[in-house]
Amino acid sequence: MTDHDLPLDFGDPAGLEALRNELRAWLAAHPLPKRRPDEAPAEFLHRWHRRLYSGGWVGLDVPEEYGGRGLTALHQVAVSDELGAGRAPGVPRIGYLAHALLEFASQEQRARLLPRMLAGDDVWCQGFSEPGAGSDLAGMSTYARRSDDGGHYLVNGQKLWTSYAQYSDYCLLLARTDRQAPAHSSITAFALPLDRAGVTVRPLKAANGDDEFCELFLDDVRIETAERIGAEGDGWSLAMTTVNYERNALDTGHLSKYGLLLERLRQEVRERGDGVPDGLVSAVGRCVVDYQVLVAHARRRTAERLAGRVAGPESSIDKLLMTRAEQRLYETALQVLPDELGRDGGAVYGEYLYSRAASVYGGTSQIQRNIIAKRLLRLPSAS
Ligand SMILES: Cc1cc2nc3c(=O)[nH]c(=O)nc-3n(C[C@H](O)[C@H](O)[C@H](O)COP(=O)(O)OP(=O)(O)OC[C@H]3O[C@@H](n4cnc5c(N)ncnc54)[C@H](O)[C@@H]3O)c2cc1C
Structure with a gap:
């Protein structure tokens, strides 16, 4: 399969070589899919994601109870490495979102959200950047106002550069929940279903012809408190965990x-x-x-x-x-x-x-x- 030395060959701890062999055999038995003329790049990658998942090649280092294989980061790295060497399409870019959920979501949320994310049943996007808050992410102005009974939030604002939002089911959304508190302790994360009333997704075309980027408009979007990821004010730590993995x-x-x-x-x-x-x-x-x-x-x-x-x-x-x-x-x-x-x-x-x-x-x-x-x-x- 490979015609050069693999850059991340770590020898054979924990049956790594067996895993690499298993993947090479799987790739040989499952010829790489070709993008259909009518298929957008994101749709093609989603098809590939589901096929990889069916072979057991997604979420290697995610615990089995959440749909992964319960192996180590090294196994995940080896799989990515072999896929690249086999000239396979890109590995699903979900590792950083999965890590954010593993670290911050409740047990119930992890059990409900992660298996579907890994399987590609739910596609996720990342709603962090805004027109006035990219590098200065802490300056975001999207605001989630909590209801008096505490049961839900009403969210208003705009996100920008949200990759593949038009193909996504969920957005890992950051919004400010306190306008008075310092920026780094007033941002909160939510798992927002994108079919929710008040959400508008507008795709933008990039120079390479891809329709990766989107604008995301949020007008009085109701998000239940149970859809919040972590505590109020945990959003900044969650964002840093996400980007550090990314x-x-x-x-x-x-x-x-x-x-x-x-x-x-x-x-x-x-x-x-x-x-x-x-x-x-x-x-x-x-x-x-x-x-x-x-x-x-x-x-x-x-x-x-x-x-x-x-x-x-x-x-x-x-x-x-x-x-x-x-x-x-x-x-x-x-x-x-x-x-x-x-x-x-x-x-x-x-x-x-x-x-x-x-x-x-x-x-x-x-x-x-x-x-x-x-x-x-x-x-x-x-x-
Ligand atoms: C391909 C692609 C995919 C993306 N996908 C997503 C996504 O899915 N979700 C999401 O939330 N975001 C996404 N982004 C947005 C990305 O995170 C932002 O573009 C990035 O953080 C920069 O923010 P900005 O574009 O607002 O630029 P600005 O922050 O306005 O920066 C403009 C320029 O000023 C410089 N600058 C700003 N502040 C400083 C400083 N303090 N010191 C020195 N220089 C500075 C910057 O380096 C840059 O050169 C994506 C971007 C790209 C290109």
């Missing part, structure tokens, strides 16, 4: 995918020999270094997770390294393989375009640098 380089299958493309670039440069301009050789060399640094870092992170360490602000380092590696790799690919991967319908051109967004989604690169400076290096602020 910013890691482990669960995506990206590393093995980068490895495959990088190997192609090296091979091309080798074959063309002296005809390749020096600048291009150096560019490929820089990609190799970025990739190796990223892999070394991802190995360390996996070992930390296995030791039970919860993702924290150091995930900002992962995010910066991953962004740099991905953006340089696709920029270089366009130069080395322009005919094959270039603008005219080349598959990698879409990935190149999407790589530009890596320095924005999940928190911009400038914000990651601020977090590293303040929270990891403890540098004094300029003001």
Whole structure:
């Protein structure tokens, strides 16, 4: 199945090699699906999600009682790694939402929501950013006013960049529940069913042609108190848990995918020999270094997770390294393989375009640098 060394080969703790073999056999028996001409990318990925789930390949590190396989983070990483190496479509991006629910939702909510999320029966989106609150998430103005009897909230406001909301059943929504209290203790999270009265979803088209982004308008939306995730004011901690998992380089299958493309670039440069301009050789060399640094870092992170360490602000380092590696790799690919991967319908051109967004989604690169400076290096602020 794989034609290069897997970047995250950890040997064979806890039957990992058997799991990898099981997945390779499953992939061989289940040819990768092709996107139908009338199928939106999100619909295709959802079909793939359900197929993966039916094989037991979603939620490896989620406890069995919530629909997962009760294995470790390492097993989840190995599955992502194998899927990337097998050139399979992306791994369902639900790990960070599942972790938020595992940590903050009640036992009843976890039992009800998680199995359906993992199975792809319910698709979830993330309603954090707003027109005036992206980097400064704590400045959000969507407001959830609790009823006098305490039984429900009425929510008003607008979310922006809500990925794939038009295909989603639930939104993990953040709203302010106290306008007087400090921002970080006045934000609350909700599991909002998107078919609720007062919710309007308006898709926006991105440069790569995908309809990923949405605006989400909330007009007097009634959310029951039982649909709140965690206590009032827990929303900021939940958001940080979510983005810290979202910013890691482990669960995506990206590393093995980068490895495959990088190997192609090296091979091309080798074959063309002296005809390749020096600048291009150096560019490929820089990609190799970025990739190796990223892999070394991802190995360390996996070992930390296995030791039970919860993702924290150091995930900002992962995010910066991953962004740099991905953006340089696709920029270089366009130069080395322009005919094959270039603008005219080349598959990698879409990935190149999407790589530009890596320095924005999940928190911009400038914000990651601020977090590293303040929270990891403890540098004094300029003001
Ligand atoms: C592909 C993609 C998918 C996304 N999906 C979702 C989603 O599903 N759900 C969701 O809630 N959000 C989503 N987002 C939104 C994303 O989280 C925000 O775009 C991001 O946090 C930046 O916020 P902003 O766009 O409002 O930019 P702004 O916060 O307005 O920033 C504009 C510029 O100013 C810089 N800047 C701002 N503050 C500082 C500072 N203090 N110091 C230095 N520089 C600063 C930023 O780095 C940036 O360059 C997505 C974004 C993308 C690109």
